[in-house]
Amino acid sequence: MKIAIIGYGIQGQSSYNYWNKDNEITICDKNDLENIPSDAKVKIGDDYLKNLDEYDLIIRSPSVYPEDIIQANNESIIGKITTNTNEFFKVCPTKNIIGVTGTKGKGTTSTLITKMLEKDGKIVHLGGNIGIPPLELLRNNIKNNDWVVLELANFQLIDLKYSPHIGVCLMIAEEHLDWHKSIDDYLKAKKQLFAHQKVKDIAIYYADNPLSKEIAELSLGQKIPYFKSPGAHQIGGDIYIEDIKICDIHDIKLLGNHNRENICAAITAVWEITKNQQAIVEAIREFTGLANRLELVRTINRVSFYNDSFASAPDAAIASIRTITTNKIMIIGGFDRNLNLDNLVNAIKENSQTIKKVLLIGQSRIRVAAFLDNIYYNNYKILESKNMEEIVKEANAIAQPGDSIVLSPGFPSFDMFKNFEQRGEEFKQAVINL
Numbered sequence: 226m227k228i229a230i231i232g233y234g235i236q237g238q239s240s241y242n243y244w245n246k247d248n249e250i251t252i253c254d255k256n257d258l259e260n261i262p263s264d265a266k267v268k269i270g271d272d273y274l275k276n277l278d279e280y281d282l283i284i285r286s287p288s289v290y291p292e293d294i295i296q297a298n299n300e301s302i303i304g305k306i307t308t309n310t311n312e313f314f315k316v317c318p319t320k321n322i323i324g325v326t327g328t329k330g331k332g333t334t335s336t337l338i339t340k341m342l343e344k345d346g347k348i349v350h351l352g353g354n355i356g357i358p359p360l361e362l363l364r365n366n367i368k369n370n371d372w373v374v375l376e377l378a379n380f381q382l383i384d385l386k387y388s389p390h391i392g393v394c395l396m397i398a399e400e401h402l403d404w405h406k407s408i409d410d411y412l413k414a415k416k417q418l419f420a421h422q423k424v425k426d427i428a429i430y431y432a433d434n435p436l437s438k439e440i441a442e443l444s445l446g447q448k449i450p451y452f453k454s455p456g457a458h459q460i461g462g463d464i465y466i467e468d469i470k471i472c473d474i475h476d477i478k479l480l481g482n483h484n485r486e487n488i489c490a491a492i493t494a495v496w497e498i499t500k501n502q503q504a505i506v507e508a509i510r511e512f513t514g515l516a517n518r519l520e521l522v523r524t525i526n527r528v529s530f531y532n533d534s535f536a537s538a539p540d541a542a543i544a545s546i547r548t549i550t551t552n553k554i555m556i557i558g559g560f561d562r563n564l565n566l567d568n569l570v571n572a573i574k575e576n577s578q579t580i581k582k583v584l585l586i587g588q589s590r591i592r593v594a595a596f597l598d599n600i601y602y603n604n605y606k607i608l609e610s611k612n613m614e615e616i617v618k619e620a621n622a623i624a625q626p627g628d629s630i631v632l633s634p635g636f637p638s639f640d641m642f643k644n645f646e647q648r649g650e651e652f653k654q655a656v657i658n659l
Contacts, residue, residue, distance in 0.1 A: 229253050229268075229277055231294065232286025233261070236309045239358035240284045241265065243312070251280070277302060284308065287354075287380035292406075306384065310377070313359030314387035321372045323494055324353075326382060326418050327395025327437070329541045330487040331355070332515050333479070334395060335376040337491035340512055344504035345495075347372050354378040372498075383414035388421035392444065393429045393494050396486065397436035398540040399564055412440060419444035429456065429493050431486065449493055457492035459485060466496050472506045478513045481548035517649040519545055519633075522656045527626035530617075530656045533633035534649030539569040542635030546576050553629040554620045555580055558587035559636030559648075569635055570596040577604065582623050584608055586616055588640040611641050613648070617655035 226248045230237050233254045241250060241262060251266040252258070253273040261267055274297035277283055283306045285291060295303055314322070325335045332355050339351040352362045353375035362373065375389065397415065399408055419428050419441055426446035431437040432453035441448055449456050457466040464471045464485070471492055477485065492505055499505075514520060517535040524530070533545045542557060555573070570593070573583060583605040585593050590607050597605055610616055620630045632652045642648040 226281045227251070227279065228282045228284065229280040230284045230286070231274065231277075232289045233258055234286055234288060236358045237284070237286040239361050240286070240309050240312075243309075243360045243363075244282075244284065253277075274298070277305075280305065282307065285384070287378065291384050308381065308384065310353070310359050310375075310381045311384070311386050313362070314385075314389075316363070317373065318367045319369045319371050319373060320390055321370070322389040323372065323374045323391040323393065324377050324389035324418050325374070325393045325395070325490075325494075326377045326379070326415055327393075327431075328398045328538060329536075329544070330395045330483060330490075331376045331378070332535075333484065333518060334393065334487045334490050335374050336515060337488060337508065337512060338393075338494050339374045340508040341491060341495040341505045342372055342374075342498065344508045345499040345501045347499075349374060352376075354381060377418060379411055379414040382417045385417040386421065388417070388419055388426065388444075391427045391429065391494055391497060392418045392422060392441070393490055394418065394431065394437045394440045395490055396431050396434045396483070396540075397440065398538065412436065415440045416443045419446075422446045427494075427497055429490065431490065432456070449497075451489045451493040452486050457489035457496070459489070464489065464492065466492055469502060471502055472509050476506060476510045478510070480514075480519050481544055483544045483548070484514075517645060519548060520649075522653050525621075525656075525659055528621065528624045529629045530652075531629060531631045531633070532649045532652050532656075533631060534638070534645045534652060536633040536635055537637045537645055539564060539566060539635045542633045543569055543572040545631055545633035546572050546580070549629050549631055550579060551627060551629045552579050552581050552625075553631050554582050554584060554623050556584045556586060556616060556620060556630070556632045557635050558585045558590045558593060559634040559638055560587065560640040561589035561592060561636060563592075566593060566596040569593075570600055570602065573597065574600055574602045577602065580604065581628065582606060582620075584616065584620055586610075586641070587634070587636060589636050613651040614655040614658060617652065617659065621659060 228248050229251045230240050231253050233252050253268040277298050285308050325331050339349045342349045348371045350362045350373045355376040422444040428441040428444035428448045430441035432450035462474050520532040522530040522532050536542050585607045638645045638648040
């Protein structure tokens with residue numbers, strides 16, 4: 226069979242490893258590539274999406290917008306297109322699959338679900354957008370009683386032909402409109418998580434977010450809100466589900482109200498499987514968070530440095546502004562997707578008593594400054610430097626004992642860094658070098 230793999234990032238490489246069995250593989254990518262397998266054919270350059278009719282199967286990588294493939298060929302080619310994620314759902318030995326989506330919090334919630342199930346004695350395989358491509362999980366010899374937890378981004382969901390047994394939709398906000406044609410297109414992609422659910426499946430959604438509820442409504446299964454009964458919810462200083470106290474909020478190591486929401490989402494999903502309160506609270510007590518998510522790097526001279534590089538959308542930066550309640554210097558900016566910034570700048574102004582200075586970096590710095598000017602907020606400084614060590618030194622020069630320096634960009638990293646991981650690592654190294 227002649228197969229074209231479109232895009233050769235991590236999932237493209239995983240797809241090659243899976244399909245490279247008695248098939249003729251062609252790797253198609255817009256950019257020059259390194260480490261191409263010697264037995265693969267290559268199609269590189271601006272025309273990499275053209276003339277794909279000659280192939281029997283086309284494997285789309287998440288970075289490639291499906292409509293671009295169709296426009297470069299014809300409408301009928303859609304029947305040949307599949308993905309790493311679709312193939313995984315098709316062949317996975319277990320149907321015990323939990324899929325988690327949302328604008329932010331997917332990785333944290335997916336990891337919490339995994340740890341809660343593992344505490345109950347379940348064998349769990351975690352992957353998807355969180356780092357391990359779905360098809361790579363098959364190397365773990367998944368059994369039919371195992372559980373699989375998949376973090377699923379809009380890039381993977383947009384043409385998903387299957388739905389998990391349990392779907393979880395977290396908070397939804399405007400995002401990725403440089404890739405999607407509109408907010409409706411973004412929401413349509415998210416809805417695929419639930420579009421193929423059956424009556425016996427479960428759809429969990431964030432009660433306080435109308436878009437999350439709208440997305441889950443597409444499910445034919447049982448719909449359960451979280452952060453509200455009957456799902457997990459907070460009463461005073463405690464987390465409950467079904468009138469059963471799960472934990473005290475002091476058991477939670479994760480910072481911020483948004484992480485309490487993520488914890489409630491995870492509890493609601495796991496409660497449908499185990500109802501093991503002890504296992505759930507043990508997982509909550511032990512989990513201190515993922516790298517690049519409000520990660521405390523170190524404290525120097527009573528100044529705390531937080532790495533929130535994963536915050537690549539305005540709402541994520543807003544969450545960190547509200548979570549870090551000490552006096553703080555905020556480092557904001559990056560690749561500009563031209564999203565509306567009203568909520569971000571209003572959050573900055575509303576928290577002006579604790580924000581000592583906003584340092585604006587990256588491609589978006591001038592536009593953010595203009596939005597701040599429009600609301601008569603001038604406690605910011607535009608930095609021209611693209612060197613994270615210089616940026617950190619600038620922030621540290623302003624800080625006093627008891628303050629926090631928070632890298633929470635609110636924008637993607639692509640203008641200055643390869644990805645958010647590199648941005649976070651350079652921030653952490655700059656802090657270590659102080």
